[in-house]
Amino acid sequence: MTRPAVPPSALTELYRDHRVEFVRIGMLLVGDRATAEDVLHDVFLRMQLRPPHLADDTKLLAYARAAILNGCRMALRRRRLIRRLSEPHRPPVWSAESAVILDEDRRTVLRALHRLPRRQREALVLRYYLELSDQESAEAMGVKAGTVRSTVARALAALGRELGEEG
Numbered sequence: 001m002t003r004p005a006v007p008p009s010a011l012t013e014l015y016r017d018h019r020v021e022f023v024r025i026g027m028l029l030v031g032d033r034a035t036a037e038d039v040l041h042d043v044f045l046r047m048q049l050r051p052p053h054l055a056d057d058t059k060l061l062a063y064a065r066a067a068i069l070n071g072c073r074m075a076l077r078r079r080r081l082i083r084r085l086s087e088p089h090r091p092p093v094w095s096a097e098s099a100v101i102l103d104e105d106r107r108t109v110l111r112a113l114h115r116l117p118r119r120q121r122e123a124l125v126l127r128y129y130l131e132l133s134d135q136e137s138a139e140a141m142g143v144k145a146g147t148v149r150s151t152v153a154r155a156l157a158a159l160g161r162e163l164g165e166e167g
Helices: 008-030 033-049 057-085 096-101 104-115 118-129 134-141 145-162
Strands: none
Touching: 008 033, 008 057, 008 118, 033 057, 057 118, 057 134, 104 118, 104 145, 118 134, 118 145, 134 145
């Protein structure tokens, strides 16, 4: 039995309701708004051209989050390849507007977050920014819930060391 494709109206509604959240996830993972928006638009274009076939319509949000996570991973891989083939790495430059909005403590935490390994960064963004459960995070990352818990614990310990915090 073939499952029906998600209707275009559901994709439009998902985009309208969660666009800001999706861009913010992307920004936290890739480090800049333009790339985050490119990833989001690529994901939704692919879903419009080839709609997912889901057994449960309530899984569409999780599906989209996982697709955006994968899109961010691909963008980071492309960025890494370009860096290897061109000049040495320079950290991302935040816009003047962002620099004004973000205070020094927040920028310090974001820099530390971007120095974490990809999987740890993803786990923290999903847990603390999106406030997803272990199971929801596991679905988005394609791992088990126990892996999410251990990854979050290691990431928090690494952030604490990076920021010079005790215990």
